Amino acid sequence: MLYGFHNDPPLDVVNTWSETHATSLHASSHQEWLHFLNEGSQINVSYSVSPSSSSLVFVIVQGKDGLAEWLEEPSYPNSALLWEIIHGNGMIQLAISKSSSYYIAVANLYAEEVDVQLNLTIKALLYNTTEAYYMCTFAHGQCTVELIFPTGNIAILTSPGPRNRSTKDEWYVKLSYGPRWISYLVGIGGLTVVMLLAFHFSNNFQCTSDNMTGTQYGDMGSERAPLLSRKDDDISSWGSSYDSVSQDDEDPEDALAVTSLEGKPTKVGEYNNNTRRLCAICYDGPRDCFFLPCGHCVACFACGTRIAEAAGTCPICRREMKKVRKIFTV
Structure with a gap:
Protein backbone atom coordinates (compact mmCIF):
# COMPACT_ATOMS: atom_id res chain seq x y z
CA MET A 1 0.00 0.00 0.00
CA ASN A 128 3.65 3.68 12.09
CA THR A 129 0.99 4.34 9.43
CA THR A 130 -1.96 5.09 11.73
CA GLU A 131 -1.65 8.88 11.19
CA ALA A 132 -1.59 8.76 7.38
CA TYR A 133 -3.87 11.27 5.61
CA TYR A 134 -3.75 9.27 2.35
CA MET A 135 -3.97 5.50 1.73
CA CYS A 136 -4.09 3.68 -1.60
CA THR A 137 -3.86 0.02 -2.55
CA PHE A 138 -2.35 -1.03 -5.87
CA ALA A 139 -5.13 -3.56 -6.39
CA HIS A 140 -7.09 -0.71 -8.01
CA GLY A 141 -4.29 0.27 -10.37
CA GLN A 142 -1.90 3.18 -10.00
CA CYS A 143 -1.87 5.49 -6.99
CA THR A 144 -1.38 9.25 -7.17
CA VAL A 145 -0.14 11.51 -4.38
CA GLU A 146 -0.25 15.28 -4.84
CA LEU A 147 2.90 17.02 -3.71
CA ILE A 148 2.43 19.87 -1.24
CA PHE A 149 4.34 23.03 -2.19
CA PRO A 150 6.57 24.32 -0.70
CA THR A 151 6.64 22.26 2.53
CA GLY A 152 6.46 18.88 0.79
CA ASN A 153 5.05 15.64 2.12
CA ILE A 154 6.11 12.07 2.92
CA ALA A 155 5.13 8.90 1.05
CA ILE A 156 5.54 5.41 2.54
CA LEU A 157 5.34 2.28 0.36
CA THR A 158 4.70 -1.04 2.10
CA SER A 159 4.81 -4.61 0.75
CA PRO A 160 2.95 -7.69 1.99
CA GLY A 161 4.35 -9.33 5.11
CA PRO A 162 6.47 -12.52 4.95
CA ARG A 163 3.48 -14.67 5.87
CA ASN A 164 1.41 -13.38 2.91
CA ARG A 165 3.96 -13.78 0.12
CA SER A 166 6.40 -16.23 -1.30
CA THR A 167 10.03 -15.85 -0.38
CA LYS A 168 10.88 -15.59 -4.08
CA ASP A 169 8.44 -12.76 -4.88
CA GLU A 170 9.99 -9.58 -6.25
CA TRP A 171 8.14 -6.29 -6.37
CA TYR A 172 8.83 -3.60 -8.95
CA VAL A 173 7.50 -0.09 -8.44
CA LYS A 174 7.58 2.64 -11.09
CA LEU A 175 7.75 6.16 -9.71
CA SER A 176 6.96 9.10 -12.01
CA TYR A 177 6.30 12.80 -11.54
CA GLY A 178 3.50 14.53 -13.42
CA PRO A 179 3.42 18.26 -14.15
CA ARG A 180 1.11 20.48 -12.14
CA TRP A 181 -0.06 22.97 -14.74
CA ILE A 182 -1.32 25.46 -12.20
CA SER A 183 2.27 25.82 -10.97
CA TYR A 184 3.47 26.69 -14.49
CA LEU A 185 0.63 29.18 -14.94
CA VAL A 186 1.26 30.84 -11.58
CA GLY A 187 5.00 30.98 -12.23
CA ILE A 188 4.62 32.49 -15.71
CA GLY A 189 1.98 34.94 -14.45
CA GLY A 190 4.16 36.03 -11.54
CA LEU A 191 7.16 36.53 -13.82
CA THR A 192 5.02 38.58 -16.22
CA VAL A 193 3.76 40.81 -13.40
CA VAL A 194 7.30 41.38 -12.15
CA MET A 195 8.49 42.36 -15.64
CA LEU A 196 5.54 44.74 -16.15
CA LEU A 197 6.19 46.39 -12.79
CA ALA A 198 9.86 46.75 -13.65
CA PHE A 199 9.02 48.43 -16.98
CA HIS A 200 6.46 50.67 -15.26
CA PHE A 201 8.86 51.90 -12.59
CA SER A 202 11.60 52.30 -15.19
CA ASN A 203 9.38 54.50 -17.37
CA ASN A 204 8.24 56.56 -14.37
CA PHE A 205 11.82 57.08 -13.28
CA GLN A 206 12.81 58.16 -16.80
CA CYS A 207 9.88 60.60 -17.02
CA THR A 208 10.74 62.03 -13.60
CA SER A 209 14.36 62.51 -14.66
CA ASP A 210 13.27 64.25 -17.88
CA ASN A 211 10.93 66.57 -15.96
CA MET A 212 13.62 67.46 -13.46
CA THR A 213 16.06 68.18 -16.30
CA GLY A 214 13.50 70.31 -18.13
CA THR A 215 12.68 72.24 -14.96
CA GLN A 216 16.34 72.84 -14.30
CA TYR A 217 16.94 74.17 -17.81
CA GLY A 218 13.75 76.22 -17.60
CA ASP A 219 14.89 77.86 -14.38
CA MET A 220 18.27 78.60 -15.90
CA GLY A 221 16.58 80.10 -18.94
CA SER A 222 14.30 82.29 -16.83
CA GLU A 223 17.26 83.59 -14.87
CA ARG A 224 19.16 84.52 -18.02
CA ALA A 225 18.69 87.98 -19.50
CA PRO A 226 19.35 88.72 -23.15
CA LEU A 227 22.70 90.26 -23.93
CA LEU A 228 20.98 92.94 -25.99
CA SER A 229 17.97 94.76 -24.59
CA ARG A 230 14.90 94.79 -26.78
CA LYS A 231 13.68 98.14 -28.04
CA ASP A 232 10.69 99.07 -30.09
CA ASP A 233 11.34 99.10 -33.80
CA ASP A 234 11.03 102.45 -35.52
CA ILE A 235 11.81 104.05 -38.86
CA SER A 236 15.45 104.45 -37.88
CA SER A 237 16.14 100.78 -38.65
CA TRP A 238 16.17 101.58 -42.42
CA GLY A 239 15.56 97.94 -43.16
CA SER A 240 18.93 96.88 -41.70
CA SER A 241 19.22 93.56 -39.89
CA TYR A 242 22.08 95.05 -37.90
CA ASP A 243 20.19 98.07 -36.67
CA SER A 244 19.17 96.26 -33.47
CA VAL A 245 22.83 96.18 -32.57
CA SER A 246 23.42 99.80 -33.40
CA GLN A 247 20.38 100.86 -31.38
CA ASP A 248 21.95 99.45 -28.26
CA ASP A 249 25.04 101.63 -28.72
CA GLU A 250 24.34 105.09 -27.52
CA ASP A 251 25.84 107.86 -29.62
CA PRO A 252 27.71 110.54 -27.78
CA GLU A 253 25.38 113.11 -29.21
CA ASP A 254 22.26 111.29 -27.87
CA ALA A 255 23.29 111.99 -24.27
CA LEU A 256 23.41 115.78 -24.67
CA ALA A 257 20.54 118.15 -24.01
CA VAL A 258 19.87 120.23 -27.12
CA THR A 259 17.77 123.16 -28.14
CA SER A 260 16.08 123.94 -31.41
CA LEU A 261 17.07 126.71 -33.82
CA GLU A 262 14.27 128.90 -32.44
CA GLY A 263 15.87 128.61 -29.02
CA LYS A 264 13.15 126.42 -27.66
CA PRO A 265 14.15 123.37 -25.78
CA THR A 266 13.40 120.08 -27.52
CA LYS A 267 12.40 116.87 -25.81
CA VAL A 268 15.12 114.27 -25.53
CA GLY A 269 12.99 111.58 -27.19
CA GLU A 270 12.32 113.70 -30.26
CA TYR A 271 15.99 114.61 -30.54
CA ASN A 272 17.01 110.98 -30.30
CA ASN A 273 14.64 110.04 -33.09
CA ASN A 274 16.08 112.76 -35.35
CA THR A 275 19.71 111.93 -34.66
CA ARG A 276 19.18 108.24 -35.23
CA ARG A 277 18.05 108.97 -38.74
CA LEU A 278 21.10 111.08 -39.60
CA CYS A 279 24.73 110.20 -40.10
CA ALA A 280 26.70 110.55 -36.84
CA ILE A 281 29.69 111.88 -38.84
CA CYS A 282 28.30 114.55 -41.14
CA TYR A 283 24.72 114.92 -39.85
CA ASP A 284 23.59 115.45 -43.45
CA GLY A 285 22.72 112.11 -44.99
CA PRO A 286 20.71 109.23 -43.59
CA ARG A 287 22.30 106.23 -41.95
CA ASP A 288 22.21 104.01 -45.00
CA CYS A 289 25.15 101.66 -44.44
CA PHE A 290 26.52 99.22 -41.90
CA PHE A 291 29.96 97.86 -41.16
CA LEU A 292 31.11 94.29 -41.39
CA PRO A 293 31.73 92.26 -39.33
CA CYS A 294 30.53 94.28 -36.30
CA GLY A 295 27.25 95.39 -37.92
CA HIS A 296 27.12 98.94 -36.51
CA CYS A 297 24.97 101.40 -38.47
CA VAL A 298 25.98 105.01 -37.53
CA ALA A 299 27.00 106.74 -40.76
CA CYS A 300 25.93 107.42 -44.30
CA PHE A 301 27.44 105.36 -47.08
CA ALA A 302 29.85 108.15 -48.12
CA CYS A 303 31.21 108.67 -44.61
CA GLY A 304 31.36 104.96 -44.00
CA THR A 305 33.41 104.49 -47.18
CA ARG A 306 35.82 107.24 -46.13
CA ILE A 307 36.24 105.70 -42.65
CA ALA A 308 36.93 102.29 -44.16
CA GLU A 309 39.53 103.72 -46.53
CA ALA A 310 41.18 105.93 -43.90
CA ALA A 311 41.10 104.36 -40.43
CA GLY A 312 39.72 100.95 -41.28
CA THR A 313 38.16 100.55 -37.81
CA CYS A 314 34.61 100.99 -36.56
CA PRO A 315 34.23 104.32 -34.67
CA ILE A 316 31.91 102.63 -32.14
CA CYS A 317 33.61 99.35 -31.20
CA ARG A 318 37.07 99.95 -32.73
CA ARG A 319 36.96 96.61 -34.51
CA GLU A 320 38.66 96.24 -37.83
CA MET A 321 36.29 96.87 -40.71
CA LYS A 322 36.30 94.51 -43.66
CA LYS A 323 33.44 95.85 -45.73
CA VAL A 324 30.84 98.61 -45.85
CA ARG A 325 27.39 97.63 -47.06
CA LYS A 326 24.80 100.11 -48.30
CA ILE A 327 21.19 99.88 -47.10
CA PHE A 328 18.61 100.38 -49.79
CA THR A 329 15.19 101.58 -48.67
CA VAL A 330 12.02 100.73 -50.56
Whole structure:
Protein backbone atom coordinates (compact mmCIF):
# COMPACT_ATOMS: atom_id res chain seq x y z
CA MET A 1 0.00 0.00 0.00
CA LEU A 2 0.92 3.64 -0.42
CA TYR A 3 0.55 6.05 2.49
CA GLY A 4 0.85 9.82 2.55
CA PHE A 5 2.03 11.89 5.53
CA HIS A 6 2.56 15.57 6.22
CA ASN A 7 5.55 14.81 8.48
CA ASP A 8 7.93 11.89 9.05
CA PRO A 9 6.02 9.05 10.72
CA PRO A 10 7.63 7.36 13.75
CA LEU A 11 9.68 4.22 13.14
CA ASP A 12 8.40 2.37 16.20
CA VAL A 13 6.50 -0.71 14.99
CA VAL A 14 8.44 -3.95 15.64
CA ASN A 15 7.82 -6.94 13.39
CA THR A 16 9.73 -10.21 13.85
CA TRP A 17 9.63 -13.22 11.55
CA SER A 18 11.72 -16.28 10.70
CA GLU A 19 12.75 -17.83 7.40
CA THR A 20 14.44 -21.14 6.57
CA HIS A 21 16.46 -21.61 3.40
CA ALA A 22 18.02 -24.98 2.45
CA THR A 23 20.00 -25.23 -0.77
CA SER A 24 22.78 -27.16 -2.49
CA LEU A 25 25.56 -25.12 -4.01
CA HIS A 26 27.51 -26.49 -6.94
CA ALA A 27 31.11 -25.57 -7.52
CA SER A 28 31.64 -21.83 -8.12
CA SER A 29 27.98 -20.95 -7.55
CA HIS A 30 26.11 -18.72 -5.14
CA GLN A 31 22.61 -18.05 -3.77
CA GLU A 32 21.18 -14.76 -2.42
CA TRP A 33 18.01 -13.54 -0.65
CA LEU A 34 16.79 -9.94 -0.71
CA HIS A 35 15.24 -7.97 2.16
CA PHE A 36 14.46 -4.28 2.62
CA LEU A 37 15.21 -3.28 6.19
CA ASN A 38 14.86 0.02 8.00
CA GLU A 39 17.37 1.57 10.34
CA GLY A 40 17.47 -0.21 13.69
CA SER A 41 16.51 -3.63 12.34
CA GLN A 42 18.48 -6.75 13.27
CA ILE A 43 19.38 -9.98 11.42
CA ASN A 44 20.12 -13.25 13.26
CA VAL A 45 21.37 -16.20 11.16
CA SER A 46 22.03 -19.77 12.28
CA TYR A 47 23.63 -22.06 9.70
CA SER A 48 24.45 -25.70 9.13
CA VAL A 49 26.95 -26.75 6.44
CA SER A 50 27.42 -30.34 5.27
CA PRO A 51 29.71 -32.04 4.89
CA SER A 52 31.16 -30.31 7.92
CA SER A 53 34.62 -30.39 6.38
CA SER A 54 33.47 -28.12 3.57
CA SER A 55 33.24 -24.35 3.86
CA LEU A 56 31.25 -21.53 2.24
CA VAL A 57 31.51 -17.77 2.05
CA PHE A 58 28.64 -15.98 3.84
CA VAL A 59 28.05 -12.28 3.13
CA ILE A 60 25.53 -9.52 3.75
CA VAL A 61 25.84 -6.68 1.21
CA GLN A 62 23.90 -3.46 0.65
CA GLY A 63 22.04 -2.95 -2.64
CA LYS A 64 22.55 -4.33 -6.14
CA ASP A 65 25.79 -2.43 -6.60
CA GLY A 66 27.26 -4.03 -3.51
CA LEU A 67 26.17 -7.49 -4.68
CA ALA A 68 27.65 -6.99 -8.16
CA GLU A 69 30.93 -5.77 -6.70
CA TRP A 70 31.16 -8.76 -4.37
CA LEU A 71 30.43 -11.23 -7.19
CA GLU A 72 33.42 -9.88 -9.11
CA GLU A 73 35.75 -10.83 -6.23
CA PRO A 74 33.82 -13.15 -3.85
CA SER A 75 36.95 -14.08 -1.92
CA TYR A 76 37.58 -10.44 -0.87
CA PRO A 77 35.43 -8.82 1.86
CA ASN A 78 35.99 -5.20 0.86
CA SER A 79 32.49 -4.55 -0.55
CA ALA A 80 30.49 -6.52 2.05
CA LEU A 81 29.00 -5.30 5.32
CA LEU A 82 29.62 -8.77 6.73
CA TRP A 83 31.92 -11.42 5.21
CA GLU A 84 32.69 -14.73 6.88
CA ILE A 85 33.90 -18.26 6.05
CA ILE A 86 31.33 -20.68 7.51
CA HIS A 87 31.60 -24.45 8.06
CA GLY A 88 29.76 -26.84 10.36
CA ASN A 89 27.22 -25.08 12.59
CA GLY A 90 27.20 -21.54 13.90
CA MET A 91 25.36 -18.22 14.34
CA ILE A 92 25.82 -14.74 12.84
CA GLN A 93 24.24 -11.44 13.94
CA LEU A 94 24.15 -8.00 12.26
CA ALA A 95 22.48 -4.69 13.24
CA ILE A 96 21.26 -2.47 10.39
CA SER A 97 22.37 1.17 10.62
CA LYS A 98 20.83 2.51 7.39
CA SER A 99 17.48 1.94 5.69
CA SER A 100 18.15 0.15 2.41
CA SER A 101 17.86 -3.16 0.57
CA TYR A 102 20.20 -5.92 1.77
CA TYR A 103 21.29 -9.22 0.19
CA ILE A 104 22.04 -12.27 2.33
CA ALA A 105 24.17 -14.61 0.19
CA VAL A 106 26.33 -17.73 0.34
CA ALA A 107 28.93 -18.80 -2.25
CA ASN A 108 30.77 -22.05 -2.91
CA LEU A 109 34.31 -21.31 -4.07
CA TYR A 110 35.41 -24.94 -4.13
CA ALA A 111 35.09 -27.79 -6.63
CA GLU A 112 32.75 -30.02 -4.60
CA GLU A 113 29.02 -29.61 -4.00
CA VAL A 114 28.03 -28.30 -0.55
CA ASP A 115 24.65 -28.32 1.22
CA VAL A 116 23.67 -25.49 3.54
CA GLN A 117 20.67 -24.61 5.67
CA LEU A 118 20.10 -21.05 6.87
CA ASN A 119 17.62 -20.12 9.60
CA LEU A 120 16.95 -16.35 9.46
CA THR A 121 15.31 -14.45 12.29
CA ILE A 122 14.68 -10.84 11.29
CA LYS A 123 13.60 -8.20 13.78
CA ALA A 124 12.43 -5.30 11.61
CA LEU A 125 11.35 -1.78 12.57
CA LEU A 126 8.41 -0.50 10.53
CA TYR A 127 6.81 2.93 10.15
CA ASN A 128 3.65 3.68 12.09
CA THR A 129 0.99 4.34 9.43
CA THR A 130 -1.96 5.09 11.73
CA GLU A 131 -1.65 8.88 11.19
CA ALA A 132 -1.59 8.76 7.38
CA TYR A 133 -3.87 11.27 5.61
CA TYR A 134 -3.75 9.27 2.35
CA MET A 135 -3.97 5.50 1.73
CA CYS A 136 -4.09 3.68 -1.60
CA THR A 137 -3.86 0.02 -2.55
CA PHE A 138 -2.35 -1.03 -5.87
CA ALA A 139 -5.13 -3.56 -6.39
CA HIS A 140 -7.09 -0.71 -8.01
CA GLY A 141 -4.29 0.27 -10.37
CA GLN A 142 -1.90 3.18 -10.00
CA CYS A 143 -1.87 5.49 -6.99
CA THR A 144 -1.38 9.25 -7.17
CA VAL A 145 -0.14 11.51 -4.38
CA GLU A 146 -0.25 15.28 -4.84
CA LEU A 147 2.90 17.02 -3.71
CA ILE A 148 2.43 19.87 -1.24
CA PHE A 149 4.34 23.03 -2.19
CA PRO A 150 6.57 24.32 -0.70
CA THR A 151 6.64 22.26 2.53
CA GLY A 152 6.46 18.88 0.79
CA ASN A 153 5.05 15.64 2.12
CA ILE A 154 6.11 12.07 2.92
CA ALA A 155 5.13 8.90 1.05
CA ILE A 156 5.54 5.41 2.54
CA LEU A 157 5.34 2.28 0.36
CA THR A 158 4.70 -1.04 2.10
CA SER A 159 4.81 -4.61 0.75
CA PRO A 160 2.95 -7.69 1.99
CA GLY A 161 4.35 -9.33 5.11
CA PRO A 162 6.47 -12.52 4.95
CA ARG A 163 3.48 -14.67 5.87
CA ASN A 164 1.41 -13.38 2.91
CA ARG A 165 3.96 -13.78 0.12
CA SER A 166 6.40 -16.23 -1.30
CA THR A 167 10.03 -15.85 -0.38
CA LYS A 168 10.88 -15.59 -4.08
CA ASP A 169 8.44 -12.76 -4.88
CA GLU A 170 9.99 -9.58 -6.25
CA TRP A 171 8.14 -6.29 -6.37
CA TYR A 172 8.83 -3.60 -8.95
CA VAL A 173 7.50 -0.09 -8.44
CA LYS A 174 7.58 2.64 -11.09
CA LEU A 175 7.75 6.16 -9.71
CA SER A 176 6.96 9.10 -12.01
CA TYR A 177 6.30 12.80 -11.54
CA GLY A 178 3.50 14.53 -13.42
CA PRO A 179 3.42 18.26 -14.15
CA ARG A 180 1.11 20.48 -12.14
CA TRP A 181 -0.06 22.97 -14.74
CA ILE A 182 -1.32 25.46 -12.20
CA SER A 183 2.27 25.82 -10.97
CA TYR A 184 3.47 26.69 -14.49
CA LEU A 185 0.63 29.18 -14.94
CA VAL A 186 1.26 30.84 -11.58
CA GLY A 187 5.00 30.98 -12.23
CA ILE A 188 4.62 32.49 -15.71
CA GLY A 189 1.98 34.94 -14.45
CA GLY A 190 4.16 36.03 -11.54
CA LEU A 191 7.16 36.53 -13.82
CA THR A 192 5.02 38.58 -16.22
CA VAL A 193 3.76 40.81 -13.40
CA VAL A 194 7.30 41.38 -12.15
CA MET A 195 8.49 42.36 -15.64
CA LEU A 196 5.54 44.74 -16.15
CA LEU A 197 6.19 46.39 -12.79
CA ALA A 198 9.86 46.75 -13.65
CA PHE A 199 9.02 48.43 -16.98
CA HIS A 200 6.46 50.67 -15.26
CA PHE A 201 8.86 51.90 -12.59
CA SER A 202 11.60 52.30 -15.19
CA ASN A 203 9.38 54.50 -17.37
CA ASN A 204 8.24 56.56 -14.37
CA PHE A 205 11.82 57.08 -13.28
CA GLN A 206 12.81 58.16 -16.80
CA CYS A 207 9.88 60.60 -17.02
CA THR A 208 10.74 62.03 -13.60
CA SER A 209 14.36 62.51 -14.66
CA ASP A 210 13.27 64.25 -17.88
CA ASN A 211 10.93 66.57 -15.96
CA MET A 212 13.62 67.46 -13.46
CA THR A 213 16.06 68.18 -16.30
CA GLY A 214 13.50 70.31 -18.13
CA THR A 215 12.68 72.24 -14.96
CA GLN A 216 16.34 72.84 -14.30
CA TYR A 217 16.94 74.17 -17.81
CA GLY A 218 13.75 76.22 -17.60
CA ASP A 219 14.89 77.86 -14.38
CA MET A 220 18.27 78.60 -15.90
CA GLY A 221 16.58 80.10 -18.94
CA SER A 222 14.30 82.29 -16.83
CA GLU A 223 17.26 83.59 -14.87
CA ARG A 224 19.16 84.52 -18.02
CA ALA A 225 18.69 87.98 -19.50
CA PRO A 226 19.35 88.72 -23.15
CA LEU A 227 22.70 90.26 -23.93
CA LEU A 228 20.98 92.94 -25.99
CA SER A 229 17.97 94.76 -24.59
CA ARG A 230 14.90 94.79 -26.78
CA LYS A 231 13.68 98.14 -28.04
CA ASP A 232 10.69 99.07 -30.09
CA ASP A 233 11.34 99.10 -33.80
CA ASP A 234 11.03 102.45 -35.52
CA ILE A 235 11.81 104.05 -38.86
CA SER A 236 15.45 104.45 -37.88
CA SER A 237 16.14 100.78 -38.65
CA TRP A 238 16.17 101.58 -42.42
CA GLY A 239 15.56 97.94 -43.16
CA SER A 240 18.93 96.88 -41.70
CA SER A 241 19.22 93.56 -39.89
CA TYR A 242 22.08 95.05 -37.90
CA ASP A 243 20.19 98.07 -36.67
CA SER A 244 19.17 96.26 -33.47
CA VAL A 245 22.83 96.18 -32.57
CA SER A 246 23.42 99.80 -33.40
CA GLN A 247 20.38 100.86 -31.38
CA ASP A 248 21.95 99.45 -28.26
CA ASP A 249 25.04 101.63 -28.72
CA GLU A 250 24.34 105.09 -27.52
CA ASP A 251 25.84 107.86 -29.62
CA PRO A 252 27.71 110.54 -27.78
CA GLU A 253 25.38 113.11 -29.21
CA ASP A 254 22.26 111.29 -27.87
CA ALA A 255 23.29 111.99 -24.27
CA LEU A 256 23.41 115.78 -24.67
CA ALA A 257 20.54 118.15 -24.01
CA VAL A 258 19.87 120.23 -27.12
CA THR A 259 17.77 123.16 -28.14
CA SER A 260 16.08 123.94 -31.41
CA LEU A 261 17.07 126.71 -33.82
CA GLU A 262 14.27 128.90 -32.44
CA GLY A 263 15.87 128.61 -29.02
CA LYS A 264 13.15 126.42 -27.66
CA PRO A 265 14.15 123.37 -25.78
CA THR A 266 13.40 120.08 -27.52
CA LYS A 267 12.40 116.87 -25.81
CA VAL A 268 15.12 114.27 -25.53
CA GLY A 269 12.99 111.58 -27.19
CA GLU A 270 12.32 113.70 -30.26
CA TYR A 271 15.99 114.61 -30.54
CA ASN A 272 17.01 110.98 -30.30
CA ASN A 273 14.64 110.04 -33.09
CA ASN A 274 16.08 112.76 -35.35
CA THR A 275 19.71 111.93 -34.66
CA ARG A 276 19.18 108.24 -35.23
CA ARG A 277 18.05 108.97 -38.74
CA LEU A 278 21.10 111.08 -39.60
CA CYS A 279 24.73 110.20 -40.10
CA ALA A 280 26.70 110.55 -36.84
CA ILE A 281 29.69 111.88 -38.84
CA CYS A 282 28.30 114.55 -41.14
CA TYR A 283 24.72 114.92 -39.85
CA ASP A 284 23.59 115.45 -43.45
CA GLY A 285 22.72 112.11 -44.99
CA PRO A 286 20.71 109.23 -43.59
CA ARG A 287 22.30 106.23 -41.95
CA ASP A 288 22.21 104.01 -45.00
CA CYS A 289 25.15 101.66 -44.44
CA PHE A 290 26.52 99.22 -41.90
CA PHE A 291 29.96 97.86 -41.16
CA LEU A 292 31.11 94.29 -41.39
CA PRO A 293 31.73 92.26 -39.33
CA CYS A 294 30.53 94.28 -36.30
CA GLY A 295 27.25 95.39 -37.92
CA HIS A 296 27.12 98.94 -36.51
CA CYS A 297 24.97 101.40 -38.47
CA VAL A 298 25.98 105.01 -37.53
CA ALA A 299 27.00 106.74 -40.76
CA CYS A 300 25.93 107.42 -44.30
CA PHE A 301 27.44 105.36 -47.08
CA ALA A 302 29.85 108.15 -48.12
CA CYS A 303 31.21 108.67 -44.61
CA GLY A 304 31.36 104.96 -44.00
CA THR A 305 33.41 104.49 -47.18
CA ARG A 306 35.82 107.24 -46.13
CA ILE A 307 36.24 105.70 -42.65
CA ALA A 308 36.93 102.29 -44.16
CA GLU A 309 39.53 103.72 -46.53
CA ALA A 310 41.18 105.93 -43.90
CA ALA A 311 41.10 104.36 -40.43
CA GLY A 312 39.72 100.95 -41.28
CA THR A 313 38.16 100.55 -37.81
CA CYS A 314 34.61 100.99 -36.56
CA PRO A 315 34.23 104.32 -34.67
CA ILE A 316 31.91 102.63 -32.14
CA CYS A 317 33.61 99.35 -31.20
CA ARG A 318 37.07 99.95 -32.73
CA ARG A 319 36.96 96.61 -34.51
CA GLU A 320 38.66 96.24 -37.83
CA MET A 321 36.29 96.87 -40.71
CA LYS A 322 36.30 94.51 -43.66
CA LYS A 323 33.44 95.85 -45.73
CA VAL A 324 30.84 98.61 -45.85
CA ARG A 325 27.39 97.63 -47.06
CA LYS A 326 24.80 100.11 -48.30
CA ILE A 327 21.19 99.88 -47.10
CA PHE A 328 18.61 100.38 -49.79
CA THR A 329 15.19 101.58 -48.67
CA VAL A 330 12.02 100.73 -50.56
